[in-house]
Amino acid sequence: MIEVKKLFSKKTSLLAFLAALALVLLACGSEEDQESAEMDQWEGPVRVATVGTGHPYSLVEEDGTWTGTEAEIWEEIEERTGWDVQVQRVGSSATFGQLDTDRSDVAANNYGLTEERAEKYIYTVPAYADANTIGVKSDNEDIQSLEDLSGKTVGVQAGQAADIPLTEMAEEMDFEVVRYDSTTDAFLQLEIDSVDAVGAPRSLLNEYIETRDADFRILEENLTAAPVVYFLPDTPEHAQLRDELNVVIEDMVEDGTMGEITEKWLFSDMTKNLEDIDLDEYDFD
Numbered sequence: 001m002i003e004v005k006k007l008f009s010k011k012t013s014l015l016a017f018l019a020a021l022a023l024v025l026l027a028c029g030s031e032e033d034q035e036s037a038e039m040d041q042w043e044g045p046v047r048v049a050t051v052g053t054g055h056p057y058s059l060v061e062e063d064g065t066w067t068g069t070e071a072e073i074w075e076e077i078e079e080r081t082g083w084d085v086q087v088q089r090v091g092s093s094a095t096f097g098q099l100d101t102d103r104s105d106v107a108a109n110n111y112g113l114t115e116e117r118a119e120k121y122i123y124t125v126p127a128y129a130d131a132n133t134i135g136v137k138s139d140n141e142d143i144q145s146l147e148d149l150s151g152k153t154v155g156v157q158a159g160q161a162a163d164i165p166l167t168e169m170a171e172e173m174d175f176e177v178v179r180y181d182s183t184t185d186a187f188l189q190l191e192i193d194s195v196d197a198v199g200a201p202r203s204l205l206n207e208y209i210e211t212r213d214a215d216f217r218i219l220e221e222n223l224t225a226a227p228v229v230y231f232l233p234d235t236p237e238h239a240q241l242r243d244e245l246n247v248v249i250e251d252m253v254e255d256g257t258m259g260e261i262t263e264k265w266l267f268s269d270m271t272k273n274l275e276d277i278d279l280d281e282y283d284f285d
Contacts, residue, residue: 042241045084048074049104052089056207056265057110060089069265070108073127076257080248096121099233105241110203112161112226113282122234125246125284126227127253128262129273132162134219135205136197137190143197146221149175155186155195162199165223187214199223206267225277228270246284 050070052060058070066074066087078085088104090097098104099121112130113123134154136143143149150173156163158179170177178195180186186198187208198205202218209216230245232238252258253271262270 042083042237042244045086046078046106046241047086047088047098047104048106048108049088049090049095049098050107051092051095051109052087053092056203058108060087069110069261072261072265073252073258074108076252076261077245077248080251081244096231099231102233105232105238106245107231110201110228111231113229114226117231118283120234121231122239122242123229123231123284124242125249126229126274126279127249127258128270129225129227129277130270131202131222131225131273131276132160132165132199133202133205133222134197134199135187135190135216136219137193138215138217140196140217143219145219146223147173149173149197151175152196153178153194154197154199155180155189156199157181157183157186160200161226162201162223166199169223184208187212187216190216202273203262203266203268203270207265210267222276225273227274227277227279227282 048070050058050060050066052058052066055068058066058068060066064087071087074085074087077083088098090104092109095104095107095109096117099107107121110130111117113126117123134143134146134149143152146169149169153176154166154170155178156166158181160183163177163179166177169175178186178189180189183198183200183204186195186200189195190198191214202222205216205218208214209218230249232242249258253274259269259271262268
């Protein structure tokens with residue numbers, strides 16, 4: 001009996017020791033997990049580079065006042081996260097250079113996801129989707145679809161996203177592409193009947209029609225459609241920022257906030273355009 005008692009006592013002591021050890025390890029693990037979680041959170045300001053030259057997307061005044069679609073989206077992001085969002089107005093050709101030189105954390109200016117950009121930068125889930133389409137005068141009954149462009153003249157901003165598909169289609173469908181310095185110039189030429197149609201982002205056509213009371217009609221068909229995302233430098237630190245941004249953006253899309261913002265500035269709930277895009281073709285981490 002004594003030996004059994006001794007054995008039982010030793011066993012009890014061993015179990016007690018192991019239990020205590022487990023509690024210590026669990027406590028250490030919890031502290032490490034907490035420290036890891038704290039370390040994983042983005043710290044410091046979020047520097048957002050934007051062209052900032054005009055509505056509806058982004059306008060940065062001389063006094064630093066920021067308005068437009070991007071401004072309201074990032075104001076909401078700042079409110080939900082507590083981050084210090086710092087807007088940086090840069091030239092249109094310098095936005096991504098800011099990311100390359102680590103002078104900005106995010107590029108934001110209604111940027112669509114392209115293969116070229118995706119190869120160099122990391123990017124968020126889509127905030128919404130914009131599409132390039134065709135606008136015509138409301139009384140133009142000859143153009144009801146893209147097929148009706150044959151034999152016509154189509155204005156477009158040189159180098160704008162609609163320029164590429166229009167150039168390819170023009171050869172096959174026998175219509176002329178006339179290029180202008182800006183989308184607004186193309187719209188003005190349509191108003192005075194210098195061209196039969198214009199190719200432009202649906203958002204800009206909506207905005208022009210609403211703010212200028214332009215007598216335009218937009219075709220239902222799209223030339224191209226792409227998700228609008230935010231680009232970041234391809235670094236581990238910015239991957240963490242991207243992951244945190246994804247959570248906020250998804251919440252804003254799901255609760256309707258993103259749709260309300262685009263409805264205000266782009267005169268349409270642009271999140272609905274995401275339904276027309278096969279997002280499985282894109283790699284959203």
